[in-house]
Amino acid sequence: MTRVTGNRWTSAIIPALLIHIPIGTVYCWSVFKQLIADRLHASSASVEWGFSLAIFFLGMSAAFAGPMVERNIKRSALVSMICFVVGFAGTGVSIAAGFLPGVFICYGVIMGIGLGVGYLTPVKNLMLWFADNKGLATGIAVAGFGLAKAIASPLMEYLIGTVGLVAMFLILAAVYAVMMFIGFLLIQRPAGWVYDPAxxxxxxxxxxxxxxxxxxxxxxxxxxxxxxxxxxxxxxxxxxxxxxxxxxxxxxxxxxxxxxxxxxxxxxxxxxxxxxxxxxxxxxxxxxxxxxxxxxxxxxxxxxxxxxxxxxxxxxxxxxxxxxxxxxxxxxxxxxxxxxxxxxxxxxxxxxxxxxxxxxxxxxxxxxxxxxxxxxxxxxxxxxxxxxxxxxxxxxxxxxxxxxxxxxxxxxxxxxxxxxxxxxxx
Missing domain, CATH: 1.20.1250.20 (MFS general substrate transporter like domains)
Structure with a gap:
């Protein structure tokens, strides 16, 4: 068994939260979906596909990202950050351009891939660092995904009211980029753990x-x-x-x-x-x-x-x-x-x-x-x-x-x- 040495908080818990809290804002969709529909002169039902696609690509990207996470947790954290931030910012750009398919591509596909890879990335790492309390460790980190809505919803509403819908996406994309990049820098396996393909x-x-x-x-x-x-x-x-x-x-x-x-x-x-x-x-x-x-x-x-x-x-x-x-x-x-x-x-x-x-x-x-x-x-x-x-x-x-x-x-x-x-x- 791998002997766990090092700081479990800075190597596992904190980076997990820094990754999961940003990607958990996918559940804030209801805050701005009607605003997107009004801005793009589209029906609420048609715009709803942005969220459905995001969840679909979350699940499917996670289904295929498992081996990558097993091999290189740093790479998966970086892929998650790039896809999520580009997709989130791209959603704002698509709204500004009045291009509804861009919302589907950016929020649904690109950001959805970032969601799936990011959701999966910290989980096994936490189980390795907290071998005696695996449930507690994964629960704390995944709680960040659930808590994101309570944290981000009022912030999004405030930014929309002060700087507008498009600027909200761009500002938060920058904030989330910083958070997830710090998570990428911090996250690491326990000392002595080596990936064994066999x-x-x-x-x-x-x-x-x-x-x-x-x-x-x-x-x-x-x-x-x-x-x-x-x-x-x-x-x-x-x-x-x-x-x-x-x-x-x-x-x-x-x-x-x-x-x-x-x-x-x-x-x-x-x-x-x-x-x-x-x-x-x-x-x-x-x-x-x-x-x-x-x-x-x-x-x-x-x-x-x-x-x-x-x-x-x-x-x-x-x-x-x-x-x-x-x-x-x-x-x-x-x-x-x-x-x-x-x-x-x-x-x-x-x-x-x-x-x-x-x-x-x-x-x-x-x-x-x-x-x-x-x-x-x-x-x-x-x-x-x-x-x-x-x-x-x-x-x-x-x-x-x-x-x-x-x-x-x-x-x-x-x-x-x-x-x-x-x-x-x-």
């Missing part, structure tokens, strides 16, 4: 043939799809919920109107906190469990429970705000926890030496979930039989999908146990 290389075909991989892939895909489906609609869910409250209080609707926007903003901020706490909390819990997939089972059971709670309370009184908030907050926490627990789960089943490759392949689920999550929610809401309560139609669908995810992860536990029993017998 043990670190694994055929993707070999991985794809294993049922355990597909069980994990399906569960991860479902958790992201459900999370994105709910996140894409939560602002409208809250708006509809708050709009009906006056009839239960006897107060005039106008007394609530001014406060609704502020309340929604507060709830969305708390959502980010739960997402971040889930990333750290669930991954830390996994360090103390025999089977890491137990965390996913907890996440799915919790998510099913809050969906059922919302269904029951809605059938009694459609203004039970606390049940809606419980659903939003806890599903967001589970959504974040699914990301941070994934690397250590893959480590348990495939080993640390190939975790960058297996992690990258599994992140391809993120690519497809990025295309399906928002569209699923939009389809269900548009075709709900009761348009007065159209968002309620989404909840049973999510409960059903979470149930499929739970079954998939239970099968992973069964397959893993069966494999362990065979190894013991041998």
């Amino acid at each position: 043990t670190s290389h694994v055929s993707r075909i070999t991985i794809l043939k294993k049922p355990v991989f597909w069980g994990i892939w399906i569960a991860f895909y479902i958790n992201i799809t459900c999370g994105l489906a709910l996140i894409s609609q939560e602002k409208d869910i809250l708006h509809d919920m708050l709009a009906v409250l006056p009839q239960y209080t006897g107060l005039e609707p106008s007394a609530f109107a001014a406060a609704i926007a502020g309340v929604i903003g507060l709830v969305l901020a708390v959502d980010s906190v739960f997402n971040t706490a889930g990333r750290v909390g669930f991954s830390t819990i996994s360090d103390h469990l025999k089977h890491r997939e137990t965390v996913y089972q907890i996440i799915f059971i919790m998510s099913i429970a809050v969906c059922l709670l919302q269904i029951v309370t809605h059938s009694i009184d459609n203004a039970v705000l606390w049940a809606v908030l419980a659903m939003l907050f806890l599903i967001n926490a589970g959504y974040g926890g699914g990301f941070s627990t994934l690397p250590v789960l893959l480590d348990q089943h495939f080993g640390t030496k190939t975790v960058s490759t297996t992690h990258g392949l599994t992140l391809s689920a993120w690519a497809f979930a990025g295309l399906s999550g928002n569209q699923l929610a939009a389809f269900v809401v548009a075709h709900a039989p009761d348009q007065a309560h159209r968002y309620a139609a989404l909840i049973p669908v999510l409960a059903g999908l979470f149930t499929v995810g739970l079954i998939s992860m239970c099968l992973v536990t069964y397959c893993g146990g069966k494999r362990d029993r065979k190894a013991t017998a041998a």
Whole structure:
């Protein structure tokens, strides 16, 4: 085993945060997507493809970047910085030129590649530096990705209001370039670690043939799809919920109107906190469990429970705000926890030496979930039989999908146990 020497904070944790916080701003898309649509005289639906493409190329670039990260972490950090910064700045230039395809190319493709490579880069490094607390280490770093929205959203809104939309992209591109370059300079493997192609290389075909991989892939895909489906609609869910409250209080609707926007903003901020706490909390819990997939089972059971709670309370009184908030907050926490627990789960089943490759392949689920999550929610809401309560139609669908995810992860536990029993017998 490699003896870990050196400063784990400056070589692993800090550079991981300096890389993940900038790339995590992809979740700030809602801050400026309508402004881009207005500026380019395009529909909001057409502009939405910028975000969908970014998530798709994030997942697919991660799927192919694993071997590069295994061989040379410095190179992958540099590639991530260049692609992300060029894509982010190029988005601003494309907006200034009034060129919508440029937004798709820069924000979706180029920046998306930077997202995928950057997301993958620090993960194995953290697991090497924190061999005894792998879940905690990856949870802290991946929390930077989730916390980025809470940090960057108000900053973006301030810059848009003071210097304009295009300048916001250019200024933040420069800031993120500095952050990610420092991360590139700092990040390094533990002293004595040497890349061994004989043990670190694994055929993707070999991985794809294993049922355990597909069980994990399906569960991860479902958790992201459900999370994105709910996140894409939560602002409208809250708006509809708050709009009906006056009839239960006897107060005039106008007394609530001014406060609704502020309340929604507060709830969305708390959502980010739960997402971040889930990333750290669930991954830390996994360090103390025999089977890491137990965390996913907890996440799915919790998510099913809050969906059922919302269904029951809605059938009694459609203004039970606390049940809606419980659903939003806890599903967001589970959504974040699914990301941070994934690397250590893959480590348990495939080993640390190939975790960058297996992690990258599994992140391809993120690519497809990025295309399906928002569209699923939009389809269900548009075709709900009761348009007065159209968002309620989404909840049973999510409960059903979470149930499929739970079954998939239970099968992973069964397959893993069966494999362990065979190894013991041998």
